[in-house]
Amino acid sequence: MKIVAVTACPTGIAHTYMAAARLEKTAKDLGHEIKVETQGALGIENPLSEADIRQAQVVIFAVAIGIEGRERFQGMQVIEVPLQEALMNTRGIFAKIRS
């Protein structure tokens, strides 16, 4: 399955990237294809293109703050979780996906 995700944390120094790493690793383990956009202190990195979003079946928001460009994902299946959950219960997040 193709998945896109956005991570963002209050200072944008650590958790944004930890969550991204975690989502990428778990997706790979589960045989999914994922692209994670990080919105941190370095700005938006690995930005999701329109094509990325169009091709994906689901978007995961692992965020602790408001994010930029939320409107890009209108009409998609959205799974929004607290950032901490992406660190601890990553598989549980993927389990929420309606196939």
Place this chain on the structure above:
Amino acid sequence: MTKNACMALEFTFICPLPNGFHARPASHLAELASDFVADCALTNLRNEATANMKSVLSIIAADIRLSDKCSIRIQGPDEQIAWTTLRHFVGKDLPAYDVPLVVLQDQKSRGLPRFLRSAGVTAYSGQPVSRGIGQGKTVIIGTVEPPSREVPAKGLDRAWEEEQVKQSISAARARIENKMLEHLSATEAGILHAHLAILGDVSLLDKILEGVAQGYSAAQAVMDASRFFAGLLRQSDNPYTRERALDIQDICFQLLEDVSGPKLKSVVELKGPSVVIAENLTPQQLLALDRRWLAALVLESAGATSHSIILARSFGIPTLVGAKEVRDLSPGQEVLVDANRGFLIAECTAPVRKFYEIEARTMQKRRTSLERYALRPAVTRDGRGFEVAANVSSSEELTSVFQNGADGIGLFRTEMLFFGRECVPSEEEQFEAYAEAARAAKGKPVILRTIDVGGDKPLSYLKMPAEDNPFLGYRGARVYADHQELLCTQLRAILRASAFGRVQLMIPMVTAMEEVLWMKAQIKQIQHDLEAQRIAFDPSMPIGIMVEVPSVAFILDQLCAEVDFFSIGTNDLSQYFFAADRGNARVAGLSNVKHPGFLNFLQGIVAGVHKHKRWVGMCGDMAADLSHLPLLLGLGLDEISVPSSEIPTIKERIARLSLPDCQKLLMQAIACRQAADVASLLNRESNGASRSLLEPELVLLESEIDSKEEAIRELVDAFYVEGRTDDPDRLEEAIWTRELVYSTGLGHGFAIPHCKTDAVSTGSIGVLMFRTPIDWDAVDGNPVRVVILLAVRESDGNDAHLRVFSRLARNLMNEEFRQQLLEAEDRDAVLSRLTEELDRSG
């Protein structure tokens, strides 16, 4: 000049002093007026208050503020000359007397550090005016007002009471004069001098005698006069003037002791470490306390410029003012005063003691860390040596100067010996001061700058003419020919001192070759005389000049043939270079040493001097600003001379710089379009380009700490010791602010507290590993073994640092990486594993 009916002379003026007519301008005006027989009256037309101009108190009491219109009326036999002199003073010299005696930074009380707050400690806040930490038992001192019932109100016999008054004044005068014979600091001497001036004030005497004439006892009359003048001064809008009320009370209280016997004496005896608490304290009261036991001072209502506070600072007594409820404390209670942050802690509980023990240890570590650099010659990363010398204004500083690691005295401002006194210091007195400096330097160079007065530094007994533009006028070397005797006395004293160490002589404000040749001729003549008198001196004493006037920068070839060294005085050089008066707030900003043109000019000077293998240093404010350091190294200066307290941090910073980098930076700065670009260039430079994120000293293993609060404080303190933050409280607060959003315990025994704050000087990583895991409120609920603290600057966030942090954060999600860190055997292993990871992402 207006002549009115009764033939008095009058003129009016508008008060030009932003701080109003405070003690300094008033005492100069009173001194001048006292030279004349004529009556001189000063009327403040705003409030109709008329002052006797021969009395300082009377002038101060007229409460003359900025822009008040005033008139001066002079009548008497020498009114003509008095009119000319006073008018001249008011019109030309008065503005120069604006700066109050001592300006203290208005420091606000800062809150309790997070560590103490979370331990439930409460504190009384107060404004810190003299830094330090003191602990002791409270001693509460009552008010300065003497109890009036103990004083007989009615006088016995007018002549007898008058005699009492006069005797008590001379007794008080004798006591102060005796005290002044002791070896006093300049601060203490200055304040005693001011007290003598009050004792000699005609208005005070008149007021007391007026009371006696009305039938009151001497004691009652003194008390009335004290209340009268103190009351007048307290009405002033100017805090500096208001605080002089206490000095009046102090003096009158002493007079009172003389006229009514010793029963009023209220000397408090301190037994053991004490924290003295009072509504206010007079200078004499403070001087009477046993300073061995005076751990701290807490005053409810003293202002930052009161003489007691100035004294407390000069004695290094931790002091708070404006602490409101402290008088509720009971005497004999053990308290702690933190005058670094601005509060008093009434209960020294276990966490308080622990915090200050840790802090004392941290401070000691920081000092040791700085001493490593301070007491060794400063060397850049690539091994280039650089001299860091001290600017000195008085002999009192000599001990601390060399403790701070000065490589010499780069500027001894000899004029300080000439200020604050009635006449020129004798050759002997000067010789003592210079020889003391030469001896204290123990073979290190001591650059004695010959007297530099005029401009912003007028000297009353030199009778300098008033000028329209003193900074472009008669000052520095320019006055020497007219004051040859004064100069030659100084040259003799300097030459004699040269026999006792590496003395070098420096001439201020040189404009042209003629001045140098003239000085050298004088020196030669004196050397000749000394030789004839068989008095020892160093015949090869180097002679140098200040580079302050731009003209000398263009005859360096010629000058290098005549002088041995140069020192760039940036304060004056920049104001002449930019044609902007540094005392004029409207244009002072133009005089910006970061201007690329000024840097280019400096580069030309250094190159021009080095072409002839001569030595060139820099004194002045530019040298003392840490952010300029890479530019100064890049210039290739041989030395910088700075206030000695700055030396350890400057030497520490030099050790992290490399000469080629600095040279490159200077070239970039000179090529910048404007000063602001140079400033941001320097900002980027200071933010880490030359400092790695992680150092061995920031990796703490086998920690026995058992709480999150303490662990964070421990890491913050390590940053402080290594000079990565100079505000550990703020850094701690920033970490906790983030921590409270949600715990940074990321699970698997790791926590990664982090923050963006300018409390750190550069991006930094700290590591702490516990012997026994502790609770961190982590997402998986497990205790934490490893804490990795990340801090990055907020205002000029360094992307390279952020990238390293994000990479590190990602890697912590990797079990293998975590395992390697957990299994690391020692500090080196942790460091190399992390460094490997950081370098990979760099």
